[in-house]
Amino acid sequence: MAANKGTPIGRAINLGSAHHGVQHWLRQRAASGFNLFLGLWLVFSLLMLPDLGYATLRDWMDGPIPPIALGLLAITAAWETRLGLQVVIEDYLKGADKVAALSLLHLFAAGVTASGLYLVVRLIADSR
């Protein structure tokens, strides 16, 4: 096929956008917006508590906001991790190393989300 001939730039020219770049860029910004608010919420919540002992934290978890916000954070923080570290990996690694690192990254992000949500559900279920 003629499209396989020539230099890489010659093959790419006139094909137009792949329509993937903007999506990744927008998702990264959306995730970072969520994490900005959820992260600040967590920092200020922990600072407002009288101490960080077990009893205080379990009482705090009995309210509706902390488990919901922490569950959301498990999703959006893992999401930004996946999108952000993807760019880092793509910049510094090539070939099989890149594929392996990206696979590990996907597994890590999925694992963080799943365990975060599981632990939040356990915290709600165990409360009085």
Add this chain to the structure above:
Amino acid sequence: MLNDRRPPRPTAPHLMDGPRFHWRWGPHMLVSILHRVSGTVLSLAGLPILIVWLGALVAGPDTYASFAGATETLLGRFVLFVVSWAFFMHMLSGLRHFVLDAGAGYELQTNKRWALVILVAAPLMTVLFWILVLSR
């Protein structure tokens, strides 16, 4: 062939001229790489610590006590201090990226000034955070 006598084409990221960097450090470049460093620290250290913290809360008072004990060791304090710095650093440099995304702040002096402000503000916020945590 003409091609054979040409030096190899530069590849991105093009950082070195032979053994030497062909650029000098500036505050904006330091903020740029620290955005990556702090984001990686938050992802690979911050998130797992958050999950382990929730896990310790689920497991019960005894497990939580050993988790809290681990955070009070020298290593634990160091790791949490670095993670908290990464949080404030990434938050501020992330806000800077939102401004740059809007097409603002590219003037050389403005860009340099805000980069410097972030480099100073992130450690200050980290220290203030720990003063508030440890003084209660």
